[in-house]
Amino acid sequence: MVGAYARPVENHSVPHSSPRTAAFFDLDKTVIAKSSTLTFSKSFYQGGLINRRAVLRTAYAQFVFLAGGADHDQMERMREYLSSLCRGWDVAQVREIVAETLHDLIDPIIYDEAASLIEEHHAAGRDVVIVSTSGAEVVEPIGELLGADRVVATRMVVGDDGRFTGEVEYYAYGPTKAEAVRELAESEGYDLERCYAYSDSATDVPMLSAVGHPCAVNPDRALRREAAARGWPVLSFNRPVPLKQRLPTLSMPSRPALAVMAAAGAALATATLVWYTSRRKTTKRIGPIGRGPMTRTDRV
Numbered sequence: 001m002v003g004a005y006a007r008p009v010e011n012h013s014v015p016h017s018s019p020r021t022a023a024f025f026d027l028d029k030t031v032i033a034k035s036s037t038l039t040f041s042k043s044f045y046q047g048g049l050i051n052r053r054a055v056l057r058t059a060y061a062q063f064v065f066l067a068g069g070a071d072h073d074q075m076e077r078m079r080e081y082l083s084s085l086c087r088g089w090d091v092a093q094v095r096e097i098v099a100e101t102l103h104d105l106i107d108p109i110i111y112d113e114a115a116s117l118i119e120e121h122h123a124a125g126r127d128v129v130i131v132s133t134s135g136a137e138v139v140e141p142i143g144e145l146l147g148a149d150r151v152v153a154t155r156m157v158v159g160d161d162g163r164f165t166g167e168v169e170y171y172a173y174g175p176t177k178a179e180a181v182r183e184l185a186e187s188e189g190y191d192l193e194r195c196y197a198y199s200d201s202a203t204d205v206p207m208l209s210a211v212g213h214p215c216a217v218n219p220d221r222a223l224r225r226e227a228a229a230r231g232w233p234v235l236s237f238n239r240p241v242p243l244k245q246r247l248p249t250l251s252m253p254s255r256p257a258l259a260v261m262a263a264a265g266a267a268l269a270t271a272t273l274v275w276y277t278s279r280r281k282t283t284k285r286i287g288p289i290g291r292g293p294m295t296r297t298d299r300v
Contacts, residue, residue, distance in 0.1 A: 019191040023121040024181055024207060025114070025148075026199035027132035027139060030217045033109040033240045036142060037134040043101045049089050083156070086135075087166030091158050094137050102141050107244070110146070111237040114198075114217075115246060118146060121196065127188070131180060131207060133173045145243070152180045178206035198235070202226060 028035045044050045086094075118128050127149040132139045139153035157167040172180065185192045193212035197204075202222035208214035216227040217235045227234050 019194070020127065020189045021125070021194045021196075022127040022129050022149075022184070022188070022190045023117070023196040024129045024131050024198070024211065025118070026177075026201065026204055026207075026217075027130055027134060027142065029200040030198050030237075031111060031114040031118075031130070031146065032106060032142070033111060035134070036106070036132065036138050039105050039109070040098060040101065040138060043097050043105065044094075047093060047097045049093070049097075050085065083166050083168060086156065086164045089164045091137065091162055091164060095141075098138055098141055102145060106142055106145060107242045109240045110243060112239040112241040112246060113235070113237040115146070115241075115243065117198070118148070122147065126196070127190075129181075129184065131172060131177050133171070133177075150184070152177070152184075174203050175206045177204060178210045181207055181210045199223070208232070 025031050032039075041050065121128055128147065129150045129152065130139060130143045130146065130148045131152040133154055136151070136153040136155050140151050143151040152172050154168065154172045155170045157165045157169045159165045170176075181195075181197070182192070184190065185195070192210060195211040196213040196215065197208050197211040198215045198217045199208055200216070200218045200223065201220055205223065205226055208216070214230075215233045215235055216223050218237055219227060219234060224234065226232075
């Protein structure tokens with residue numbers, strides 16, 4: 001059941017050798033510096049989806065989230081609030097707003113350190129999977145922007161009228177994230193002992209525990225204690241940098257494009273070498289038209 005919510009995004013990977021491995025990233029405060037869902041509140045207000053009071057409330061929720069990390073009870077209250085808030089929203093309009101404002105809102109808050117890690121895992125042949133409690137309509141475009149191979153995210157029920165009903169179809173949170181990781185490992189052939197996971201929250205301890213290489217990133221107090229007790233590495237990400245300012249790798253084409261370019265380049269080089277060799281042999285055998293074999297003077 002969980003596998004149905006692990007969606008591939010448009011960044012298709014080159015084939016991997018078996019056994020395969022992956023790096024699983026929480027999103028908010030792990031890859032980006034804020035809550036992905038709450039970051040779009042002003043855009044949703046401008047699009048007529050929420051009122052000014054809701055904007056202020058989400059701004060406060062963002063402050064609480066950033067100040068010390070949201071614990072289980074706060075996350076549950078936030079889920080209930082956001083579920084009731086989005087009831088009746090037109091899904092197509094939500095996706096359109098996210099697409100229009102994605103680069104302006106998300107690009108500047110991506111941690112440089114996280115983007116580098118994603119590049120390093122891809123270079124090592126690992127899939128990159130974003131596993132987030134935020135809604136799929138927000139997370140999937142961010143995953144594509146980051147170059148992720150798959151996304152696991154919360155999904156809301158959509159009615160026949162194309163609007164959110166306010167009910168949650170799949171909640172990617174806590175133990176459910178760990179279940180998604182294990183199910184993906186089974187379906188994709190990942191060796192979890194060789195996989196990596198990153199998160200800032202103690203609520204993701206089940207996901208971190210599911211892999212052989214867990215890392216706490218900007219951890220809340222509870223996760224910091226857990227990481228110390230288990231001997232997990234603790235990473236500090238504090239440099240949000242727009243992707244377009246990162247040099248040189250994030251301005252490069254995707255891995256499939258690089259593979260195609262490399263193959264084309266090799267073919268072109270081979271063809272050039274064959275042509276050049278053939279031309280040299282022909283030049284040695286045949287002099288200028290009508291003159292017979294070339295002499296030393298001719299070659300000079």
